[in-house]
Each structure stands twice: as structure tokens, then as C-alpha cells.
Amino acid sequence: MAVTAETSRWCLTTTTGFFILLFVVQGSLSVLVEVTPKEVVALPGQNVTFLCRVGVPIQYCRIEIPGEQTLNLNPALRPKGGIAYYGAGLQAGQCGVTIDHVKEINNGLIKCSLGIQTEYQEPFGEMRLTVAKAPRAPQLEISTGTDNTNIYKVGDVLRAYCIVRDGRPVANISWYLDDMPILEDLTIPTITDMAKEELYSIEQNLTRTLVPSDNGRSLRCLAEHPAFQGVNNLASRQLNVKYPPLPLQSPIDKFGYEIGQMGIISIEFEANPKPHVEWTIRDNRLREGTSDISGRIEAEVVEDLGKGRYRATLRIAAISKQDTETQYVLTAYNDMGSQDYSILISTSPEPEGLDLGIASIIGIVVAILIVILIVFVVVFARVTGRWCFSGRSRRSVAESSDTESVEVRQREQKRILPALKIQIPPLFKKNKEKEDKDQKESSPPPTDETKIPIDESETQTAPVTATTTPNDGKEGGLVYAELDLVSQNLRPVVKNEEDKTEYAEIVYAQKENEEKIKSDKETAPKATS
Structure with a gap:
């Protein structure tokens, strides 16, 4: 193919431009x-x-x-x-x-x-x-309650909004309920900036469903910035959550009272707003701040412990046996509802372990579950032959197999075996004339004894004696074998796991065949005579 002048110039220009670009980039x-x-x-x-x-x-x-x-x-x-x-x-x-x-x-x-x-x-x-330039103080806004006021009810959804404006660099927002950090129910912070002055604003929303424990707490929006010197970096609102008196375990047991001594029954509970209380004692009602007719029992005014917690107290001048058999009922109520608390008192000391906390109970339960799991795993491993029990399982199988073989042999030694009748091919081929001649002889028929071992591994310990008897010209012959199991040199043989064990079954001749052989022996001399 011919190369034109234009093609040459194009190649030269491209190559030159490539080297110039490479030189510039390299430089x-x-x-x-x-x-x-x-x-x-x-x-x-x-x-x-x-x-x-x-x-x-x-x-x-x-x-x-x-x-x-x-x-x-x-x-x-x-x-x-x-x-x-x-x-x-x-x-x-x-x-x-x-x-x-x-x-x-x-x-x-x-x-x-x-x-x-x-x-x-x-x-x-x-x-x-x-x-760094300090931003403005954080601004916190919260939604109103169900009644469009700053008073909320349990279950109300609180929506809060916090913004920190004009900081360099951007500030960081943290939420707290008193001193407890809030890490959930928060949106992703939104950051806006003023490009001219490089100032940044940040805002974030909080959505929270109110519970009784939120009452009296302070919702806080804390701004963190390098230029803040510990002032003007916090905005907060105190929450007022209304709810009826909360239930307690029933009945409430009180211990350690003494007959004849003053007894104080004190119950703490939560409610908002402040509740009124009255005591019911053997069908008699006592309002707070009053006493019974005898003046022996007095109901004190409810004590405010703060943040929705209250204490109701009943004083008994001298505890009697009847007092320890009485059930005391405390009724607390406010405009959100009411709640009854049943109390029993006893002169017995407080049982040990009654003051265990939730954490202790959970720890005990977890420990018991762990022990049960470990026992289950060990039993499972032992049954299935896994892990550390795998070698022991194989040894047990091998040892039991060898032991069973020895036991079988020992039992066979104690057995008196009858004569064995085994069908084998004729050992000697004889013609008819020689058989007639042999029948005329008065001497008993010759017998041949052969040692037949039961097992190759036991040829020296358990021999079998075989006696061959002529069969009057028939193709087959009879061999009587006797197993020697009373030798003093017999000993069990323990084989390796890899060696294979062959088992032989010895079938005894039927009694009918034995009688037939016996009759043949009796008729043989008569035919000779």
C-alpha cells in the first residue's frame, strides 16, 4: 500500500504533538x-x-x-x-x-x-x-400537647427542632434528656452555608413518643463549636407529662415489724399531677392528714419527692397481731385516673434474696442457661462420638468387638459338640471289583484322619479332626470332624482395627442323616458275610 504525503505529514504532526504533551506533563x-x-x-x-x-x-x-x-x-x-x-x-x-x-x-x-x-x-x-467564629446560640422549638398547651399526656408525640446559625466551621448538635444522651428518633442534620463569609448553619429534628419517665426532665439541645467558651451553647425545655398513678407489684409485702412497737407503712409511687390518697383498713377509710377514731392509726399527707414521685405514709402507734393479719389498701387518684395498692405487713424478717435487682436476676438466668447448654453439648458429643469423644468411641467399638469374640470362644469351649457331618468329594476313586473285595474282609473299614482348622488364624489352637468313611462307590463321601476346644494352649487373639474378621457358621447334620449312616454301617457286615 502506498503512503501519501498527507499521511506522512499527519503522522509527523501527531507524533510531534504527542511528545510535546508528554514533555509538558512530565515537566x-x-x-x-x-x-x-x-x-x-x-x-x-x-x-x-x-x-x-x-x-x-x-x-x-x-x-x-x-x-x-x-x-x-x-x-x-x-x-x-x-x-x-x-x-x-x-x-x-x-x-x-x-x-x-x-x-x-x-x-x-x-x-x-x-x-x-x-x-x-x-x-x-x-x-x-x-x-473559627462562634455561631449564634442554639434555638429550640417544641410542639404543643394534645390540648394545644405545653402540657403533654403519656403517648403524645413530641416534635422538637433545634438550629445553630452562622458558625465557622459548622457546629455540632447533641440532644439530651437531662444528662441522658438521645441517640434515636433523630433526623439527619441539614447544613446550609453563606458562601460569601463561609458561615454555616445546622438544624436537626427530634420525634419522640412521651412516656411517664419523661415527666419533669429537661430536653436539651447542646451546640458544640471550637469558638464556644461554655456559654450560650445550650437551649432546653422542661417537659410536663400528665399520667395517672402507676401500678406496682401486688400485694406489697413489708417485713420486720414488732408487736407492741410503732409501725410505719410507707409506699412510693409515680403520678402527675399530684395525687390525693386514702387508706382502707378493715372497711374503714382514712384520708391523708387524718386518723382513725382511736387515734392509733394516722394517715400522713402525701410527700412530693420531685419529678412525679410521691410517698404515702401510714403510722400505727402499736402493732398488734390483728394488724399483721390485716390487708391495707392505698388508693391514689388524680384527674388522669386512680390506682389501688395492696399492702401486707409481717413480723418475720425480710427473706434473703428478696432485694435482688433485675440485673442480678437476669445474670442468674443467663448463667443457668449457659450451664444447660454446656451439659447438652457434652452429652450430644458423647452420644454421637464427636470432638474429644471421637477417638474414645472408636476404641470402645474395637474393644467391645474383640471382647465379644473372646466370650464366644469361651462359651464354645464349654459346649460338647456332636459329630459334624460334612459332605466332601470322594478322596479316593475305587472301582467296583476292589470294593467287593474289601467288603469280604473282616477287618473294619480303614479311616483317614485329617486336621481341618476352623480359621486360618487358629490353625495351631483349634484343630478339627476329620474321619473319612467310604461311601460304597458313590460320588460323595462322609467326613466326621471333631473340633478340639479343650486344648490348654488356647488363648484369645486380639486383632488390629484394620484387620478383617471372617465368621464361619457350622451347620450340624440332621438326625435323620445320622440314623441313615448308622443303618448303613450295620448292614455292611451282613452283606460281607
Whole structure:
């Protein structure tokens, strides 16, 4: 393919442009300026220091600070306006600056430009100086209750809104209920900024369903900012939540009273607003601040303990046995509802463990559950042969198998076995003439004895004696085998786990076959005679 002049020029232009671009990029990236630190937050009047450095000597160090003139710094120059050179020198490639007293006008980017002899362009670095400015005091707004007042009922949904305006940097908002942090039911904070002055505002919402324990507590919005000096950083509202007297365990047992001594029955409960109380004693009612006809029993005025907690007290001048058998009923009521509390008193001492807290009870229950779990795991592992019981299980199986084999052999030794009749092929092939000749002889038929071992591993310990009897020319013959199980040299053989064990079953001849053989023996001599 021919290459035209245009193609050649295009290739040359492209190649030249590529090398020029590579040279520019390489030149711009050949020196890297390291800035330490890259960002600082400082209060007005504080001292700050920045340092720019490269790996080669520099010719000059130029610093640009917001609100100040551009300065050419080196170690030989004296500080000017609280601004001075910082570093180990130009030959060390360091260009830094120290500002003794930061002013609010210095807020922004600080730029350092370095002159290098081998560079056409001066490399530079930037760092951010944030001069803190305190925001305005937080503003807290809350929704009204069910009756469009600042009084709420249990179950009402409280919506609160907190905003902290015009701070640099942005403030942080934290919510508290008294001293308890609120971490749930919060929206993501929203941040707005004023670009011209670099001021930031932050706001956040809280949604909370009120419960009786919220009554009397203070809802707080706390603003955290470097420029706050512990003042004007908190907004709070006290919550007033109405609810009827709350129930307690029933009956309430009181111990430690003494016959003939003064007894005080004291009950603490929660309610809002303040409740009225009355006592019921053996069908007699006593209002607070009154006493019975005899003057022996007195009901005191309800005591306000603060934050919706109250104490009702009943005084008995001298405890009698009848008093310990009486059930006392305290009725507390306000405009939100009423609640009855049943009390029993006793002269017995308070049982041990009755004062266990919820945490102690939970700990005991958890400990019991852990013990049950451990026992279950151990039993499961032992039954299934897992974990630390796996080796023991295999050993037990092997040992039990060997033990069973020995026991079977010992039982067989005690048994008197009858003669075994085994069908085997004829040992000797005889013709008819020789059989007739042998029948005429008066001597008994010859017998051959053969030791037949039951098992290859026991050829030396349990031999079998076999007696061969002629079968009158028939194809098969009879062999009588006797198992020797009374030898003194017999001993159990324990095999390895890997060795296989073969079991043989010995089938005894039927009684009919034995009688037939016996009859054949009796008729044989008669035929000879």
C-alpha cells in the first residue's frame, strides 16, 4: 500500500504533538510539593505554622495569605506583621510560614509558590486556614400537647427542632434528656452555608413518643463549636407529662415489724399531677392528714419527692397481731385516673434474696442457661462420638468387638459338640471289583484322619479332626470332624482395627442323616458275610 504525503505529514504532526504533551506533563509532574498540615482550625489570636517542601533546592519562597500582602520569605528576612519564614532553608527545599496572631481576615486558602532552577513553571501548594467564629446560640422549638398547651399526656408525640446559625466551621448538635444522651428518633442534620463569609448553619429534628419517665426532665439541645467558651451553647425545655398513678407489684409485702412497737407503712409511687390518697383498713377509710377514731392509726399527707414521685405514709402507734393479719389498701387518684395498692405487713424478717435487682436476676438466668447448654453439648458429643469423644468411641467399638469374640470362644469351649457331618468329594476313586473285595474282609473299614482348622488364624489352637468313611462307590463321601476346644494352649487373639474378621457358621447334620449312616454301617457286615 502506498503512503501519501498527507499521511506522512499527519503522522509527523501527531507524533510531534504527542511528545510535546508528554514533555509538558512530565515537566509539570516532575516536582511534587508536599504540604504539612493541609488544614488547620484556629481561634483568633492563635499561632499557626505551614510548611511546603520539595526534594530539590529552591531559589525563592513566595507566600500568599488572605488579608495580607504577598510575601517573599527566606531565613535572612525578619518577621513582618507577625509573619515569618519557617523551615530548614531554601537549599533544603523548604518554604514555610509562621503566623503569630491569626486574624479573622486570614481565613481561607494559603498558597506557597516555589522557584526551581530546572523548572519552567513554579510548583505550588495550598493549605486551608479556618479561623473559627462562634455561631449564634442554639434555638429550640417544641410542639404543643394534645390540648394545644405545653402540657403533654403519656403517648403524645413530641416534635422538637433545634438550629445553630452562622458558625465557622459548622457546629455540632447533641440532644439530651437531662444528662441522658438521645441517640434515636433523630433526623439527619441539614447544613446550609453563606458562601460569601463561609458561615454555616445546622438544624436537626427530634420525634419522640412521651412516656411517664419523661415527666419533669429537661430536653436539651447542646451546640458544640471550637469558638464556644461554655456559654450560650445550650437551649432546653422542661417537659410536663400528665399520667395517672402507676401500678406496682401486688400485694406489697413489708417485713420486720414488732408487736407492741410503732409501725410505719410507707409506699412510693409515680403520678402527675399530684395525687390525693386514702387508706382502707378493715372497711374503714382514712384520708391523708387524718386518723382513725382511736387515734392509733394516722394517715400522713402525701410527700412530693420531685419529678412525679410521691410517698404515702401510714403510722400505727402499736402493732398488734390483728394488724399483721390485716390487708391495707392505698388508693391514689388524680384527674388522669386512680390506682389501688395492696399492702401486707409481717413480723418475720425480710427473706434473703428478696432485694435482688433485675440485673442480678437476669445474670442468674443467663448463667443457668449457659450451664444447660454446656451439659447438652457434652452429652450430644458423647452420644454421637464427636470432638474429644471421637477417638474414645472408636476404641470402645474395637474393644467391645474383640471382647465379644473372646466370650464366644469361651462359651464354645464349654459346649460338647456332636459329630459334624460334612459332605466332601470322594478322596479316593475305587472301582467296583476292589470294593467287593474289601467288603469280604473282616477287618473294619480303614479311616483317614485329617486336621481341618476352623480359621486360618487358629490353625495351631483349634484343630478339627476329620474321619473319612467310604461311601460304597458313590460320588460323595462322609467326613466326621471333631473340633478340639479343650486344648490348654488356647488363648484369645486380639486383632488390629484394620484387620478383617471372617465368621464361619457350622451347620450340624440332621438326625435323620445320622440314623441313615448308622443303618448303613450295620448292614455292611451282613452283606460281607
